[in-house]
Amino acid sequence: MLEMHGITKRFDAVVALKNASFEVRPGEIRALLGSNGSGKSTLVKVLSGLVNPNAGEIRIDGNPVKINNSQESRKLGIAVAYQDLSLIQSMNVIDNIVLGMEPTGRFGIVNRKQAEAQAKKVLERLMVDCRPEELVRNLPPSVQSMIEVAKAISLKPRLLLLDEVTASLHHNEVDILFNTLKDLKKDGTAIVIVTHRMAEIYKICEECTILKSGETAAKGKLSEMDLAEIVYHMTGKRPDAVTQAPCNLHETEKEERVLEVRNLVILPKVKDISIEAHKGEIIGIGGLEGQGQSEIIRALLGVNKPTGGKILYRGVDSKFKSPAQAIKKDMGFVSGDRNKEAIFPIRSVAENLYAGKTTKGALFGYLGPKQINGFALRAMNEFNIKAGSLKHPANSLSGGNQQKLVIGRWIALAPELLLLDDPTKGVDINSRREIHKILKECTDAGMTVIISSSDNSELLEVANRIYIFYEGRVSAMLEGENRTEEKLVAAMMGLVSCETGGEAIG
Ligand SMILES: Nc1ncnc2c1ncn2[C@@H]1O[C@H](COP(=O)(O)OP(=O)(O)OP(=O)(O)O)[C@@H](O)[C@H]1O
Ligand SMILES: [Mg+2]
Numbered sequence: 001m002l003e004m005h006g007i008t009k010r011f012d013a014v015v016a017l018k019n020a021s022f023e024v025r026p027g028e029i030r031a032l033l034g035s036n037g038s039g040k041s042t043l044v045k046v047l048s049g050l051v052n053p054n055a056g057e058i059r060i061d062g063n064p065v066k067i068n069n070s071q072e073s074r075k076l077g078i079a080v081a082y083q084d085l086s087l088i089q090s091m092n093v094i095d096n097i098v099l100g101m102e103p104t105g106r107f108g109i110v111n112r113k114q115a116e117a118q119a120k121k122v123l124e125r126l127m128v129d130c131r132p133e134e135l136v137r138n139l140p141p142s143v144q145s146m147i148e149v150a151k152a153i154s155l156k157p158r159l160l161l162l163d164e165v166t167a168s169l170h171h172n173e174v175d176i177l178f179n180t181l182k183d184l185k186k187d188g189t190a191i192v193i194v195t196h197r198m199a200e201i202y203k204i205c206e207e208c209t210i211l212k213s214g215e216t217a218a219k220g221k222l223s224e225m226d227l228a229e230i231v232y233h234m235t236g237k238r239p240d241a242v243t244q245a246p247c248n249l250h251e252t253e254k255e256e257r258v259l260e261v262r263n264l265v266i267l268p269k270v271k272d273i274s275i276e277a278h279k280g281e282i283i284g285i286g287g288l289e290g291q292g293q294s295e296i297i298r299a300l301l302g303v304n305k306p307t308g309g310k311i312l313y314r315g316v317d318s319k320f321k322s323p324a325q326a327i328k329k330d331m332g333f334v335s336g337d338r339n340k341e342a343i344f345p346i347r348s349v350a351e352n353l354y355a356g357k358t359t360k361g362a363l364f365g366y367l368g369p370k371q372i373n374g375f376a377l378r379a380m381n382e383f384n385i386k387a388g389s390l391k392h393p394a395n396s397l398s399g400g401n402q403q404k405l406v407i408g409r410w411i412a413l414a415p416e417l418l419l420l421d422d423p424t425k426g427v428d429i430n431s432r433r434e435i436h437k438i439l440k441e442c443t444d445a446g447m448t449v450i451i452s453s454s455d456n457s458e459l460l461e462v463a464n465r466i467y468i469f470y471e472g473r474v475s476a477m478l479e480g481e482n483r484t485e486e487k488l489v490a491a492m493m494g495l496v497s498c499e500t501g502g503e504a505i506g
Contacts, residue, residue: 001026001190002047002159007056009042009214011396014388016042017053018214024159024207029181029191031201031222034211035234035428036400037386040194041083043211044163048080049073077158081148081165083194083399083426089137093130094119097151122150127176129290141168141422142289142454149177153184160184163194164399167425170289170454171492178204196400196428197455198227210234235430255279258314258417258448259300265308266295271472272309277417277450280443284463285452288492291469293452297421300450301326301333313417332415334407334423349397349405350376350390382438383408384431399426407435411442418442420451424458436462456488470494 002024009017017039024030034040045051047058049067058065060076067073073080080086087096097119098112120132128146130139136147145168152160160181166174181191181204193205201208202222209219210233218225218233231237256279264273270292277283285293298304300311302320311318313329320326323333376390383404387397394402403426410418418439424432439449439462453459459466465479468491476491478484 001061003059004043004046005057005059007043007046007053007058009039009046009051009053012388015214017046017056020056020211020214021216022209024190024192026158026188026190027185028207029185029193029205031205031208032192032194032211033201033208033230033234034217036404036426036431037398038211038234039214040211041163041398042214044080044082044161044192044194047073047078047159047161048082074155078161079152079155079157079159080161081145081152081163083163083165083167085144085148087136087144087148087151090135092133092135093123093128093139093147094132096136096147097122097154099151101155119150119154122154123147126150126153126180140290140294142170142173145169146173146177153180157189159190159192161192161194164196164426166193166195166197166200168422168454170287171456171489172288174200196426196432197457198230198429199457212236231429234428257312259450260312261296261300261309262312263309264296264299264306264311266292266299266304266306269295269472270299270306273469273472273474274309275467275474275477277448279448280446281465282439282443282449282451282463284459284466285450285469286456286459286466286488286492287469287475289454292472293469294421296469297333297419297450297452300417300419301331327415330416332410332413332418334410334418334420347394348391349380349385349387349394379408379412382412384434400428400431403427404431404435411438414442414447416447418447418449420449420453422452422454425454432458456485460485460488468492 002022004020004022007017007020007022008015020039020043022032022043032040032043042051046053047067049069049072052068058067065076067076088099091099094116098115101115101118123132126146126149128143128150130143130147136144139147145165149162149165152162166177169177185191193201195201205222207220208222208225208230210217210230212234257276258279259277261273261275264270269290273292273296275283275285285296287293295304299306301323302325303323320329379385380387380390385397385404385408386401394405397405403424407423424435427435443449451459451463460483463483465477466483466488467474468476468478468488470492471494475494476487478487478491
């Protein structure tokens with residue numbers, strides 16, 4: 001149904017798409033893959049009318065079309081769920097969904113009642129856990145992502161494009177979404193999924209197209225392409241150079257205890273949580289969405305106030321009143337919700353990288369551009385951040401590169417305890433391994449890391465010990481040989497027995 005040929009898009013000096021081609025058929029679920037900055041979101045935006053290509057042809061049902069704006073895109077039956085959500089934070093859930101609806105009345109008048117009913121139906125279908133009257137800004141990232149998808153689906157498109165919508169979704173939400181997509185596929189909808197979670201594409205997609213530096217590097221059936229081959233097309237490097245098994249986790253000697261959380265209560269989400277972290281450990285926190293993970297991390301930082309229990313940091317009862325205090329005491333924090341919490345979108349890449357240093361307050365008054373650029377360049381190289389120039393605003397970077405920017409900033413500060421909340425959300429498979437490697441090097445050098453992740457493979461790859469949260473308690477702690485996918489999933493569902501879990505705590 002859709003064909004794209006010779007698509008080229010330049011942003012000043014940056015070539016985002018270079019003679020790219022793409023196609024998808026009705027009733028097909030196709031993965032659009034590629035490293036961070038390879039042009040996936042740009043391709044999606046060409047189809048949604050947000051980006052006008054410099055060259056190329058788009059055909060729908062064989063007929064050439066021009067997509068100059070989002071209205072034209074919608075008229076062609078195209079709907080998009082964007083990587084950096086299109087929701088308006090100050091509006092409620094229903095209004096956000098209805099906002100996208102085309103007029104249904106005869107004279108171009110929106111039939112609001114009908115639109116609302118339709119919106120509620122999609123929310124139910126996707127089992128979105130929110131009140132329709134709630135303001136979007138009050139909802140967690142995963143729920144916002146689900147609403148973004150609901151909004152796209154409610155338009156009943158012929159072509160549905162999902163740009164990294166699963167990046168902040170948890171296991172259970174991904175399942176619900178995929179079931180809905182399978183239904184849509186049966187009805188003949190063409191679906192395109194952009195994701196860096198490779199396990200997911202094998203679950204739901206039949207075909208894939210791989211972009212590399214804006215060019216279409218490969219396309220084909222997933223049944224005939226293993227992960228090593230995909231990584232090869234993404235990077236141009238032979239798999240053995242990049243996809244070796246993650247470095248082995250050495251079990252750390254449990255020397256100094258850096259952090260001890262004792263019977264913490266933060267109502268309503270956290271009921272009784274105890275965890276501890278020793279110097280040099282990477283501690284994973286897993287679980288379904290909303291089991292208290294974010295609350296704990298924010299309590300450590302002094303954002304959330306516990307209603308019971310204790311937090312001992314370096315052996316001392318810590319009662320930080322704000323993140324600034326925690327940061328002064330050598331804590332660092334990376335949030336996966338970079339739009340809200342981490343990035344200064346219109347400040348330059350260099351300033352973003354440097355921002356952490358200034359927050360820490362360890363510097364003298366005047367910062368010369370030389371100093372800032374020198375620091376930023378080193379961080380860019382170390383984390384392989386792809387940006388047109390250090391001077392470009394941070395929001396001109398691709399999603400994954402923005403996330404690397406945030407992580408790079410904090411690691412460069414070498415905190416004693418680094419808290420990571422879904423840090424590699426949207427980061428491509430190679431960069432993720434790079435980041436994991438760097439985290440391991442940092443912990444070898446004595447840093448302690450606590451990483452909460454919605455992605456099980458990340459926890460299994462990087463954490464020495466994994467605490468799994470279930471309904472505000474720790475349902476299992478997995479370490480050593482107990483760190484397996486099945487045990488992790490069982491504990492996430494709250495199904496723990498001596499055989500399935502590690503030792504159950506609390
Ligand atoms: N508005 C813009 N201005 C300048 N450069 C841009 C703009 N939008 C995208 N780019 C650049 O185009 C390239 C492709 O970006 P794009 O967002 O399409 O990548 P992506 O494949 O979606 O990456 P990711 O996996 O990180 O989301 C990047 O180098 C990015 O910096
Ligand atoms: Mg993108």
